Amino acid sequence: MPEFExxxxxxxxxxxxxxxxxxxxxxxxxxxxxxxKDMGAAAAHEEIVQCDLADREAALAAxxxxxxxxxxxxxxxEQSFDEIMADTLPAAYNVYEGARRNGVRxxxxxxxxxxxxxxxxxxxxxxxxxxxxxxxxxxxxxxxEDLASLYWDKFGVESVCLRICSCFESPQDRRMLWSxxxxxxxxxxxxxxxxxxxxxxxxxxxxxxxxxxxVSNARAGHIGFRPRDxxxxxxxxxxxxxxxxxxxxxxxxxxxxxxxxxxxxxxxE
Numbered sequence: 326m327p328e329f330e331x332x333x334x335x336x337x338x339x340x341x342x343x344x345x346x347x348x349x350x351x352x353x354x355x356x357x358x359x360x361x362k363d364m365g366a367a368a369a370h371e372e373i374v375q376c377d378l379a380d381r382e383a384a385l386a387a388x389x390x391x392x393x394x395x396x397x398x399x400x401x402x403e404q405s406f407d408e409i410m411a412d413t414l415p416a417a418y419n420v421y422e423g424a425r426r427n428g429v430r431x432x433x434x435x436x437x438x439x440x441x442x443x444x445x446x447x448x449x450x451x452x453x454x455x456x457x458x459x460x461x462x463x464x465x466x467x468x469x470e471d472l473a474s475l476y477w478d479k480f481g482v483e484s485v486c487l488r489i490c491s492c493f494e495s496p497q498d499r500r501m502l503w504s505x506x507x508x509x510x511x512x513x514x515x516x517x518x519x520x521x522x523x524x525x526x527x528x529x530x531x532x533x534x535x536x537x538x539x540v541s542n543a544r545a546g547h548i549g550f551r552p553r554d555x556x557x558x559x560x561x562x563x564x565x566x567x568x569x570x571x572x573x574x575x576x577x578x579x580x581x582x583x584x585x586x587x588x589x590x591x592x593x594e
Contacts, residue, residue: 485518
């Protein structure tokens with residue numbers, strides 16, 4: 326018997342959303358898939374809802390009748406303040422308000438390492454360090470993490486915020502030898518966040534089982550995530566094709582990497 330009757334996946338047309346769509350059908354009788362983009366034909370166990378979550382009424386309708394929400398919608402890039410205010414933050418608020426109004430038990434949110442991106446690599450920040458966003462993109466993640474905290478404390482909606490570090494097919498550079506999260510481990514992480522008996526408001530970093538580590542999940546053991554993949558097997562090839570980074574460079578010094586070295590998004594206009 327499935328753990329859930331209906332799970333909502335926002336951002337279902339995106340890279341991570343697509344992997345969750347393929348990897349989590351065993352958890353629910355129905356998957357409701359939401360995106361502004363086309364998601365193709367629905368399988369027998371799927372419901373397709375193409376809408377903009379910044380539209381309050383559309384978001385409330387999309388969250389109705391769901392047991393859990395995987396909120397993975399959003400732009401995986403730096404955004405201007407105007408974009409954030411018009412889309413990202415209203416969509417997140419609408420999802421959480423939909424959860425509150427419709428009695429959704431748990432939300433799993435795709436946060437990011439960039440919520441704490443200015444912490445030093447050698448400090449190995451854990452899940453309880455203060456927010457130190459490295460970009461406006463990271464700032465949106467801090468807002469939604471705090472929104473999740475509020476909705477737990479005030480309204481009893483549980484949340485797990487997944488601070489995903491670098492989720493790609495394989496590690497692309499030396500930084501990813503510590504920050505890499507495989508697609509399969511991303512699915513495992515999300516499943517663990519959905520099925521842990523109690524999470525309240527929790528944060529966990531999304532990385533695979535890499536020997537190099539610049540973040541710590543020592544305080545997130547209750548989630549029960551056990552990664553199976555590792556960047557270690559890619560290390561020799563990545564090191565051979567890349568130059569040793571400058572240890573004094575901002576992108577090397579902090580966990581946010583090159584995001585932390587970018588300028589104001591409006592300066593490029």
